[in-house]
Amino acid sequence: MGFSASAQAPGAGDGGLDAPGGTAPVNPEYAYVAHIGFLLLALSYLIRDVLYLRGIAVTAACIMIAFNLLTYDQPAWVVVWWNIIFITINLCHIAWLLHDRRKGSLDEREERLRSTVFATLAPAGYRKLMALAQWRDVTAGEVLIRQGDDSSRPLIYLYSGFALVAVDSRNVARIGQGSFVGEMGYLTDAAATATVSTAGACCVVSWPAAGLAALLRREPQLRQSLHQILAHDVVEKLALQARQPA
Incomplete structure (x- = not known):
């Protein structure tokens, strides 16, 4: 120099x-x-x-x-x-x-989510993602997404509790805490192929579709990392479904 x-x-x-x-x-x-x-x-x-x-x-x-x-x-x-x-x-x-x-300091739940689910996100990107997040405590029987809902529905993460997945009013699977809800439709921009409703008291975090889309347009690296996380969640669900007896 x-x-x-x-x-x-x-x-x-x-x-x-x-x-x-x-x-x-x-x-x-x-x-x-x-x-x-x-x-x-x-x-x-x-x-x-x-x-x-x-x-x-x-x-x-x-x-x-x-x-x-x-x-x-x-x-x-x-x-x-x-x-x-x-x-x-x-x-x-x-x-x-x-x-x-x-x-943008994180609370205990956000810190836990960061270390378990979103560990691959950059700290600044994760804080922007959590600034959009909406936390809710829900009771049993609440519908999180409904079969046929379009892509304007929110992306949901099951922080605690369990939920039932039904296709044409028939229960086909049970998912637990640590699972995304509606991630397949989010990735493909398609209508929901199943109805997901809570099986008991749950805590969920959701991201409004419009706000999330706007954020990811501004943050291409965050979009890529989030899509990888969601794709991994889909793969794990498919692997679990393949191991279940017919």
Whole structure:
């Protein structure tokens, strides 16, 4: 950062640390500081969490400023000031991210859901998903989805309790907590092929179809991850159905 070739041959006498304009380093022993800064910068590109990425980038920029000030009699001030600008921008984003995370703190149920069902979602995406969520305690016999309902119905997750699945008024399956309801229709945008009603007291969480669709249009990575979770749920249900006696 801020280094360029000089009139001196690269690496001649100083390890190739000439500053812009050909200023020779007065403290070439600080070359390791530059290596640390560049290694941190490279590490930041490997991190998916934006908060940690920006934190490491700030640290790397501070190290590069220190390297310029310690190594050269006439530091490359253009490099120093631009690094200060980058640090300021990243610190503003870090403050915004921390504020957003505190504002979107999760309760006990949401934390449990995060660790068991939505573990593959990025933290920010999960908080946006839960901001749409509607929690309800329901009694036995309540219909969650009805056969023939169109795709405007909500996506539902059975947090606790059991539910009965009926096709043409005949019970064909029983699902328990940890199952999605209506995920097949959500994935295929088709009408519900079965009626699902609670078999006892249950706690369910649902996402309104319109709000969820709008969110996923804005967050393509979240959409992809959620579809993978729902597809996995469908596969598990089909495998369970195949193991049941005819």
